[in-house]
Amino acid sequence: MPRKIVIIGGVAGGATAAARLRRLDEEAEIVIVERGEHISFANCGLPYHVGGVIAKREQLLLLTPRLMNRRFNVDVRVQSEAVRIDRAAHHVEIKNLATGEVYLESYDHLILATGARPVKPPIPGVDLPSVLTLRSIPDMDAIIAAADAREKGHAVVVGGGFIGLETAENLMKRGLQVTLVEMADQVMTPIDRELAAIVQNHIRSHGVNLFLQEKVTAFGQEGERTRVILGSGRSLTADLVIMATGVRPESELAQAAGLEIGPRRGVVVNDQLLTSDPDISAVGDVAEPPAFGAEGTTWVPLAGPANRQARLVADRLAGRPIRYTGIQGSSIAKVFDLTVAATGKNSAALVREGREFRAIVTGNKQHAGYYPGAEFMALKLLFSPADGKVLGAQAVGPHGVDKRMDVLATAIRFGATIDQLADLELCYAPPFGAAKDPVNMLGYAAGNALRGDTPTVTWEAVMDFDPEQVTLLDVREYDERAADRIEGSVHIPLNLVRQKAERQLPREKPVIVYCGVGQRGHTVVRFLRQKGYDARNLMGGIMIYAAMRDDLKAIAAQASEPAKA
Numbered sequence: 001m002p003r004k005i006v007i008i009g010g011v012a013g014g015a016t017a018a019a020r021l022r023r024l025d026e027e028a029e030i031v032i033v034e035r036g037e038h039i040s041f042a043n044c045g046l047p048y049h050v051g052g053v054i055a056k057r058e059q060l061l062l063l064t065p066r067l068m069n070r071r072f073n074v075d076v077r078v079q080s081e082a083v084r085i086d087r088a089a090h091h092v093e094i095k096n097l098a099t100g101e102v103y104l105e106s107y108d109h110l111i112l113a114t115g116a117r118p119v120k121p122p123i124p125g126v127d128l129p130s131v132l133t134l135r136s137i138p139d140m141d142a143i144i145a146a147a148d149a150r151e152k153g154h155a156v157v158v159g160g161g162f163i164g165l166e167t168a169e170n171l172m173k174r175g176l177q178v179t180l181v182e183m184a185d186q187v188m189t190p191i192d193r194e195l196a197a198i199v200q201n202h203i204r205s206h207g208v209n210l211f212l213q214e215k216v217t218a219f220g221q222e223g224e225r226t227r228v229i230l231g232s233g234r235s236l237t238a239d240l241v242i243m244a245t246g247v248r249p250e251s252e253l254a255q256a257a258g259l260e261i262g263p264r265r266g267v268v269v270n271d272q273l274l275t276s277d278p279d280i281s282a283v284g285d286v287a288e289p290p291a292f293g294a295e296g297t298t299w300v301p302l303a304g305p306a307n308r309q310a311r312l313v314a315d316r317l318a319g320r321p322i323r324y325t326g327i328q329g330s331s332i333a334k335v336f337d338l339t340v341a342a343t344g345k346n347s348a349a350l351v352r353e354g355r356e357f358r359a360i361v362t363g364n365k366q367h368a369g370y371y372p373g374a375e376f377m378a379l380k381l382l383f384s385p386a387d388g389k390v391l392g393a394q395a396v397g398p399h400g401v402d403k404r405m406d407v408l409a410t411a412i413r414f415g416a417t418i419d420q421l422a423d424l425e426l427c428y429a430p431p432f433g434a435a436k437d438p439v440n441m442l443g444y445a446a447g448n449a450l451r452g453d454t455p456t457v458t459w460e461a462v463m464d465f466d467p468e469q470v471t472l473l474d475v476r477e478y479d480e481r482a483a484d485r486i487e488g489s490v491h492i493p494l495n496l497v498r499q500k501a502e503r504q505l506p507r508e509k510p511v512i513v514y515c516g517v518g519q520r521g522h523t524v525v526r527f528l529r530q531k532g533y534d535a536r537n538l539m540g541g542i543m544i545y546a547a548m549r550d551d552l553k554a555i556a557a558q559a560s561e562p563a564k565a
């Protein structure tokens, strides 16, 4: 183990590395240099203190510098910025931000854990004091102060990623009216469009004024308030604006020191988490490690990988063999009453990479339907048709999403196939799951589609379908059909299909079958195909179709309306 280890950055990656190093070596000298006032704070908890869910600010401070020193004998220097690395001399130039003093600190090994900073796009007025970002405790304090400055104020959140959505929800909890402006045609880009539709309808139902495919082009001061000008020419008046338009690795220090920087501006590290200098490691959001199961590097700024990488670096420095196998991108967020999660690749990434893939969408309840509280979640699985390997998964729903997605993340990490998903033996009793767990069901449905037993179509195939060309068959019950239907569809409830199919379904046209989420549709497609029909199942049933239909309607209505605030 090197005698003296200097760590730049003292939050997720930095503090974890320091603690693990000390647990492995009592003798090493460990120094943390942190620009801010706090180390080891819970960045991920910041939005929840804004909303009062995490009631006490102190709950976010996991370890104070004093405690870190007492518990781990780490020399913690807060309000200290590393301003230059001299690799040849093996020292770091540090500026004490309280006194202005600049001094040199030598190192045997250096760990970069400088994280990522919020991106503020070059929009006119973006530097106005009312335009805020959320990364640190002082940022959170500033947001709370701005939110409380005016009763029932209006916040504009720019960016519909997980930080934007969590912040929007928590500002509403604090009593503000919230508008969310997103440039893309969907929020939460790790999930595919049709699952995002469910999230978007849900956000609107909670009173968020949601603008999609809308860009902020300028901010202007209007008395005490801020005018937010949108690309469509409309404008909003806000009491505070949160820019949640992504983050970028804080790699300038490394770049100035001549370390290799990757295509995503992160510091390139190998599977040992070493940079292009063998005496410098990088972990967390600043690092660009090898991609999981693919060529090249990747960059996914999340806390799990930061912690894992930090632990591995400490192990390596203590002489233990390590190999970092890459980031697969497992993420999850609470969006009002829904959980939204993704792991592995989404469709857009697979298309970008030119990889062949198949997708399946299912709807399943989180536990046995007869046990109280059962509700549907939507799941999507992406897999390779060549070998059945699971490439990615996504889910949205009120309950049980986290547990399925963790199973699927594990499956991807271990290279599982769709047949292995079908074969998993998962814990079951009625309050917790189903004898055929939603993960098993994904495996079954993917196998059925891949083997051609039940060919599927997506919501796009029925959005503007031509009844002359296709018979669209609704196999749900009468009450379900009365509540909602796809216009132009023929109705034969599941239990009457055997009697009525011959009379009501012309053989010369393909039949697309739909039900609530796709399960009954599968049964009917199997029957019809065995009777010689060209039958296909609508993936995700009317759950996905209606989500897309309602979402597209809301987007069209929004586009034709003047801004509300």
Ligand code: FAD
Residues within 6 Å of the ligand: 008, 009, 010, 011, 012, 013, 014, 033, 034, 035, 036, 043, 044, 045, 046, 047, 080, 081, 082, 083, 113, 114, 115, 116, 134, 135, 136, 163, 250, 253, 283, 284, 285, 286, 301, 302, 303, 304, 306, 332
């Ligand atoms: P950070 O935790 O950002 O720490 C880097 C530290 O380095 C900073 O404190 C910075 O001040 C310091 N620093 C930078 N440059 C210098 C310098 N030159 N000298 C001295 N110090 C320096 N991830 C999840 O997985 N799940 C979540 O739910 C989640 N929620 C989040 C919510 C919010 C609001 C935010 C902001 C992030 C969230 N994240 C979440 C992301 C997660 O927090 C980061 O991936 C993780 O903190 C990265 O750890 P890190 O050590 O690389 O960087």
